[in-house]
Structure formats: C-alpha cells, structure tokens
Amino acid sequence: TQFIKRSYDVTCVCVSFSQVSLSGLKPLPEKVKIVEVGPRDGLQNEKTIVPADVKIRLIDMLSEAGLPVIEATSFVSPKWVPQMADQEEVMRGIHRKPGVSYPVLTPNLKGYRAAVKAGAMEVAIFGAASELFSKRNINCSVEESLQRFEEVMSAAREEKVPVRGYVSCVLGCPYEGSVSPSRVAEVAQRLYSMGCYEVSLGDTVGMGTPGGMAAMLEAVMREVPVHALAVHCHDTYGQALANILVALQNGVSVVDASVAGLGGCPYAQGASGNVATEDVVYMLHGLSIHTGVDLPKLMDAGSYICRSLNRRTSSKVAQASCKL
C-alpha cells in the first residue's frame, strides 16, 4: 500500500504539459470528459453473461467513482444481444447520481420507444464508415442505417432527448481494410447535422496508429466542430493510449473507455478490445488533466466486475497496483 500511495503521488505531480511547445500541436485540454462504456459495450462483448443485479451494482459503483457519463445498456433486440436482455430491469434498478448521464443504445425507432418507456433520458445511435461493416453488422447499407436514425432523431428532438452518435471503423475495417478519412468525415457530418450533440469516432478493430488518428481527425474537424467530437479507441494492437494522446493534442476532450478494459475484440479471438478506463485516467491525471474520476474507486468497480465475470482485468494500472 505504501508503494500504491507513492505511485498516486507521482501521478499528481503538477506538470504543465500544455506549456511544452510542440510545433503544430494545440495545448492539451484542461478537462476531459470520460464516457464509460463498460456496462454496455464492455459487457456486451464478454463471453459470460452477468445478471441484472451485478450490472446495476457495477453502474452504481461507477457513478460513485465520479464518471460523468455511463452507457448503461442497449435497447437492441435480445435476439441479437442476449447480454442486454435485462435492459428494462437495469434502467429501473440503477441509482441515478445527479449530474451523471446514463445513455442507452437505440438502433431504431422501436428500440428508442422502449428505451424512453424504461426511463432513458439520453440515447445513442451507431453508424459505420465502412459499407461492408454496416451490411455485415446490421444487415443494411450505411445510407439505410442513417435513414433509420433520422426516425430516432425526429422522435428524440420532439421529446428533447439528447442523442449521441457513433461512427465505427474510423481507422480501419475488419472487412475492407483501410478506410478513407473523408468517408469518416462524411458519416460524422451526417450524424452531427441530423442532431447528434456529440459524435464518437471508434477505432473498432484497434488497428489505428497516431498518424492515422491525426489524419482522420483533420478530415473530420473540417466538418464537425472539435468540441462535439469524442474518440473511442480499442487497444487490440496496444495503440490506444498513444492514439488518445494524439486526439487530445488535436483538441479532442471527450474519451470513451471501458472499466477493466471489458469487452474483447470480436475480430481477433482472445485479443483485447476496449481501452481500460483506469489506464486512460492514469495517463490523464499524469498530464494534470481534470477528469473528476476517483481512480481507487474506479479500480474497485473494475475488481468487482472482474470477480463477477471470473476474469482477469485488462487494465495494466489495476494489475500493477493490486499485486504489490
């Protein structure tokens, strides 16, 4: 415990990284909003299904850890995603902390209506930058999916429910390979102009590197203001933190992450997927960036869900901290 305390002291060293002048780079943001996707994106991609009470407890622990946004569940048909079949129970059971948002996934109008009925106050829709990925994943073209989302947007606008948009495959597609930044920009722009208050750009396969991230962001930022952008990096190739750092250097201040790195990569069996929230927070705090997150409490939530899933954490910070 002595060493753990010392390691936290080191991360609290107040280094003004923003004062370092690196040519061509903006100063880093002072605050970053972390969008915690573990309870949805994470659990959805885990082999073991956990019961509603475990999900509820996890979300409550994450609320206590100071995360401002926690993606709670998904209103996709349980036929496709059995892990999220208890969506209504979860929404009713969580203790909503004031000031915290609990968005849910809604792939179409039907899912949206069910979500609102269950008490959802924010929803999310998913587009893809790759045509093949869209067809294989949701059985329709990118254009068709955007039309479905228009229906969700109209309903949400009337009911004043904020909508977050996601773009998958922004740095590569498991079927198409490389994806052009202009295509990503096109889809991001569509979601934003449709009414999404924020668009999260996802490196679905984790194959992106900092150079690709910078080029993609440059293209997207010509169409969508940077304050409305987020990055959702996968760590399948170990590149996530470096990619997130570059995104921050380009002005992005919203980062998606999954507690304990829950959610493997479906494209490479046994390989990792989501970046671990603990590792992201450790880096941000080391850069003196404010997140509002209490790292020890976050690690508690991570240990809890890993015990429930009977799996080892994918967070290196958690691995390093608990074994001393």
Place this chain on the structure above:
Amino acid sequence: MGNVPNAVKHCLSYENLMGESFRLPSSFQEKKEMVPTEIKIQLIDMLSQTGLSVIEATSFVSSKWVVQMADHNEVLTGINKSPHVRYPVLTPNIQGFQAAVEAGAAEVAVFGSASETFSRKNINCSVEESMQRFEQVICAARQACIPVRGYVSCALGCPYEGQVHPAQVTKVAKRLHELGCYEVSLGDTTGMGTAGSMAAMLRAVMAEVPIHALAVHCHDTYGQALANILTALQMGVSVVDSSVAGLGGCPYAEGASGNVSTEDVVYMLHGLGIQTGVDLAKVIEAGDFICRALKRPTNSKVSQATSRSQPSFNMCE
C-alpha cells in the same frame, strides 16, 4: 504530430539483460526458469535477421548475482554476429569489462540510477561510487576503442523513493555523457511515468545532453509505454529501447508487465511513417519462438492480435 523524427534506431534488449535483473530479490530469481544457452543464441540469431540494428546480448555481471546470465561467454561466442548489427553487453565494473572484451564484446553498457536508494539497494553502493566504477570501465573502453552506452534507471520514478526530480536524472545523464557514453538511455524502471512526467524529464535532460545522444527505455507496467515513447519522439528523441514479446516482467509488481514489446513499438512507428529498417513479421516470429521456449504467452498485443485474427462476427456495436 510534433517534430517526430523520420527514422528511429531501435536498441533491443531481452529478458533478464537489464541491470534490474541483478536487483531481483532472491525469491524472484528462484522462481525464474533458466533459459538454455542454445535458446538464447537462437533468439539472438533470429533477431539479427529482423533488421534491428542493436541487440543487447548478455550481461557480464557476476553469476553470483545474476545466475541467468552465467553463460555470457558461451552466448557471446556462440551467436552469428551480423555485420549490420551491434551486440552491446552489460559491464558493471572493470572485471566485467575485461571478461566481456576477452569474450569478444565490441560494445558495452553501464547502468547508473537517478535514485540514491535504488542504487544502494540494487548494487550496494551510492550513485557517486557507481560513477567511479563506470569511469574505470569507460577509460579502459576508450583505450580499447570500445563504445560505451549509459543507462539511467528510475528516470520517471523510483520504487523506494517515489517521485524522482528531473534534476536528479539530468545530473546522472550528464555525468555519464561527459564521462564518455556515446548515448544515454533514460529508463522508466517501474513504468509509472506518464506523458506529462516524460516531457518534464526530457525538457530538463535535453538542456544538458544533446538530443541525438538520448534514448528512452519505457516499461509498460501501467500501460503508459507507447504514449510515453510517442511523447519522446515528438520532442526529438530517435532511439527507443524495447524487448521482443515484452519479455521481462516488472520485479516490483509480481505478475505485472515490464518491458514494452518491440512488436507494439514497431507497429506504432511504422504507422507513423517512421523508418526503422525492421521487418515486423520476423520480430513476431522471434517473439513466438522465445515464448514457446519459455512456455509463456507473449506480452505483445500486436502479436496476440495478428496470431488470432478471424474476421467472423455480427452485431458488434
């Protein structure tokens, strides 16, 4: 992207070669398996074919302290030295240096520490005393026209002292450089550094040691290595240490990772358009080989991802 260099030279070390190895508490040493000499030789020979330009081959520390390196003579005389590769070896003192030269070493390395406590606990002497020992080695090396590389441990934090001030790192790095080390590798020994502390430390050191003479040696114990390396590159560093398959755990956190994987570093560098001269597929092969020999899984995420890629899937998001 910042001032990222066009080309990066890699310095590769492998398991138990780092000075940290002789700082392992005896209980850890007992748990580690001895790697047979022929396996070490085969690994180095495979790495010599990958395009890596520097491969740290072994250590001439007394086998009383680092039993895993007891076969240093055999390894150094047994490898097929490629004309395009250098094979530095660790030499903590003049006896080690002389033994290394006798075994055919053409480059050596010495290890300093930015932390006084770490120095005392690890090599039983103060930082100043260690510098005096290194001075002897460097003088002898100069006479023999043998280049010397310097390492500074605990550059971003110490397992005993906690925070390490950049001025402490600068002092030791400058001393090693002035004594005659052609290059100084700054090591985040516990992996606790972040992009913030890396930038602050490099700013301080770069004021006293020319950037072309600096390298970074990042550990991935807290998952920060690639972000730290990227920061170093953006500040102009163009030499990066790494370990194939991420060999070498962190002795201070049992079960936690240590060295950053060469595969993951090369993947990032190539993605940035930086030339390394390295064939990633061959490094992955070398990594697979040593992991099979050691009966342990790789720590490289690139290796894990590429060996299991199967695009079959529905309803990901």
